[in-house]
Every structure is written in structure tokens, then in C-alpha cells.
Amino acid sequence: MLNARIKLRHLQAFLEVARHRSFARAAERLAITQPGMSKTIRELEESLGASLFERTPKGVALTQAGLTLLRHAGPAMRALEEGVAAVGDAHRGVRRLRVGALSTVESRLLPEAIRRWHAEPGGQNDVGVHVVSGSSAFLLSRLRRGELDLVVGRMTEAREIRDLTFEHLYYEPLLLSVRSGHPLAAISPLDPARLGDFPWVLPPPQTTLRQQVDSFCVRHSLVLMSQRLETLSLPVSRGYTLESDAIWVAPEEAIAEDLAAGRLCRLSVDLESQGGSVGLCFNASMQSSLALEEFCEVLREVAAGMMLERSTT
Structure with missing residues (x-):
């Protein structure tokens, strides 16, 4: 059972500080004072009996306890937000997938998969796709917090994957x-x-x-x-x-x-011998949806077609 002393505002404050690595920016984001933010985080730490942040020259960083809480609090808060939003969206027919895209898939794999997915008879024509681009560290951190449903691209060597799940599709040099x-x-x-x-x-x-x-x-x-x-x-x-x-x-x-x-x-110089592994990255702690599963299947089909083309040219 959730500790009765832990309120929604505590988790919101924690996630904002974790996101911005700054008490000041998190306080500004939630429209409260910095002392008020510090007090809220202190209350949460006292309730948990653990320190969640530590000071660094670049701001604040998550402790091991903070990382543990983030793995669970991010997806949980996102699921709650989606549940509230779904009540209204059910009346308006509003649905969307949130996909993080690395530069390795922005030219063909992802655009072709979205086009094919929306064009399939009986497919998810009423589901929008919100694409966010950026570095692997940025996108994977958002995936871990439950702010994205999926990240697509070359990322197997990214340290930020840690507890996320990666599925290989093909090698991209x-x-x-x-x-x-x-x-x-x-x-x-x-x-x-x-x-x-x-x-x-x-x-x-x-x-x-x-x-x-x-x-x-x-x-x-x-x-x-x-x-x-x-x-x-x-x-x-x-x-x-x-x-x-x-x-x-x-x-x-x-x-x-x-x-x-x-x-x-x-140029006739090889930068690397094989190339990096391009694939799909998921947050296993988040509940999947039929739309996400169908879209991932289309991504797999497009990737397989691309590899077949390369093998015949």
C-alpha cells in the first residue's frame, strides 16, 4: 500500500527535479518557489527514508534510490495522466503514439512505417503519431519516465539503455x-x-x-x-x-x-567495420497497447524489406 504521507505533489516535484536536474528550474516549471520545492522533496525523502538527489558541479543527480523511484514513478504518473486524458479522449476520438526517433531512422524507416501503418485497411487510421527527435540520452530518458511509448534508432552502445528493452532490427553503417x-x-x-x-x-x-x-x-x-x-x-x-x-x-x-x-x-574509407545495431527500445514497466504492437510489427516489416533490397543491390 502506498504511504499515506506521499502525495501526488511529491511525485510531481520529484519527476520535475529528475527531468531538469535543477531545483530552480523544476520549481519554475511547477510555478512554486525554490524553497517550496526543496521542502517538498525533503518531505518525500523523509517518507521514504532515503536520499533521492545529490549535489554535483552541474546541478543535482539522482542517487541509486532516486533512480529506483524514477523507474517506477515515471511510468506510473504517465499512466495516471493517460487514464485521466482517456476519459475525455474517448468522447473526442483522440489517440496517438509517442515515438522517439534517432537520426538513423528519420529518412526512410520511420516515415515509411508511419505511411504504411496509416494506409493499411482496417489499421489504426484514427491513431496519430507524435515524433520526437534528439540524442539517444534525451530520448531514452523520456522513455524511462514514461513520456514516450517507443524509441527507434541506433542505440545499442548507449549507456542510457540500462534497464530498458532493446530489439535489434538491422545493422546500419x-x-x-x-x-x-x-x-x-x-x-x-x-x-x-x-x-x-x-x-x-x-x-x-x-x-x-x-x-x-x-x-x-x-x-x-x-x-x-x-x-x-x-x-x-x-x-x-x-x-x-x-x-x-x-x-x-x-x-x-x-x-x-x-x-x-x-x-x-x-569516400573509400570505412568509418566502422559492421555498423551499429538499429532497433526498437521499450520500457517494459509500461503497459503496451494494441496500437503500439501493430506499429512495431510494421516497423519490423519495413526493416526486413530494406535489408532485402540491400542484399540484392
Whole structure:
């Protein structure tokens, strides 16, 4: 039985501090004073008999007890919110899936799956899809808190997966590409040392994809120019690469169309041997829905079709 001293406001305050890693920002979010936020968290800690947060140079961090509570409180609060919302939505026919998308699936897998899912006869035509993009750390933290139903992309090396469930779909390599006519485009074999003579377009630091780039640079004693573009935005990366001499680190799916059309050229240097595992990530503590299960099945079908195409080309 839930401790009678623990109120809804305690859990709301806890989740906001866990989300923002700051008492001040959490207090602002809930429109209360910072002392009031501190008092609420202190009451919760006293009721639980455990410390939930610890101070760090960057704000506050969850203790082990805090992480344990977060795994349960996030999905529980989300389920309560959905239950309340469902009462009204039942009258308005409002339903949606909340999907986190990493850049590795934004170009083809996810758009094609959504299109096919909505087009299927007798399918979930009345269910909307809300897509959130970002880094693996950001999306997986939202999945853990119950704010997303599913995260799709390349993430098996992300430390943030921990207690979440990952299902592999296929391997997706990162490629080095440049615009047509680039000075390095026709060179084969290409000495990796020459890559340091040009600006790069690459994922931001602390992302799963950037770890692969950093590992590549270490293996080849490569020092990149300070002139670089760091982003997860595919349109920004593509536009910059096509109009400059930059080298773009991109998932194969993201540049396949431009490679086929001759707008981009793949450099004759392999960034990694096999590629990373692209798949589906779930929060097993959250109750699944028929809509989510059907959508995941479509994702599996689209992924299988993509792999079949690759094996025949």
C-alpha cells in the first residue's frame, strides 16, 4: 500500500527535479518557489527514508534510490495522466503514439512505417503519431519516465539503455560522404590522414554516433579541423555538405538517395567495420497497447524489406 504521507505533489516535484536536474528550474516549471520545492522533496525523502538527489558541479543527480523511484514513478504518473486524458479522449476520438526517433531512422524507416501503418485497411487510421527527435540520452530518458511509448534508432552502445528493452532490427553503417566533385571523391584508396585537411559535419559530443567518430580518429591518429559543424539535423548537414568541401558522417539510410543520384559520393574509407545495431527500445514497466504492437510489427516489416533490397543491390 502506498504511504499515506506521499502525495501526488511529491511525485510531481520529484519527476520535475529528475527531468531538469535543477531545483530552480523544476520549481519554475511547477510555478512554486525554490524553497517550496526543496521542502517538498525533503518531505518525500523523509517518507521514504532515503536520499533521492545529490549535489554535483552541474546541478543535482539522482542517487541509486532516486533512480529506483524514477523507474517506477515515471511510468506510473504517465499512466495516471493517460487514464485521466482517456476519459475525455474517448468522447473526442483522440489517440496517438509517442515515438522517439534517432537520426538513423528519420529518412526512410520511420516515415515509411508511419505511411504504411496509416494506409493499411482496417489499421489504426484514427491513431496519430507524435515524433520526437534528439540524442539517444534525451530520448531514452523520456522513455524511462514514461513520456514516450517507443524509441527507434541506433542505440545499442548507449549507456542510457540500462534497464530498458532493446530489439535489434538491422545493422546500419556510418559512411563518410562528400559532394560530387569534391577533391577526395575520386581517390581510391584514400589515406585517412588526408581527411584532416577538410571540415567535418559530425554528430555532437556525448552522442552514440560521435563515439564511433572519436574511435575512428584515435585509430588513425587523426586530428580534425576546428572548423566543423556538429548537429543531428539531417537537412542542415545535407545542405552544408552539398555547398562546401565538408566531409559528412552520416547513416547510410540518410544519404542513400543522394548517393544514387550522384549528388553525394562515398569516400573509400570505412568509418566502422559492421555498423551499429538499429532497433526498437521499450520500457517494459509500461503497459503496451494494441496500437503500439501493430506499429512495431510494421516497423519490423519495413526493416526486413530494406535489408532485402540491400542484399540484392
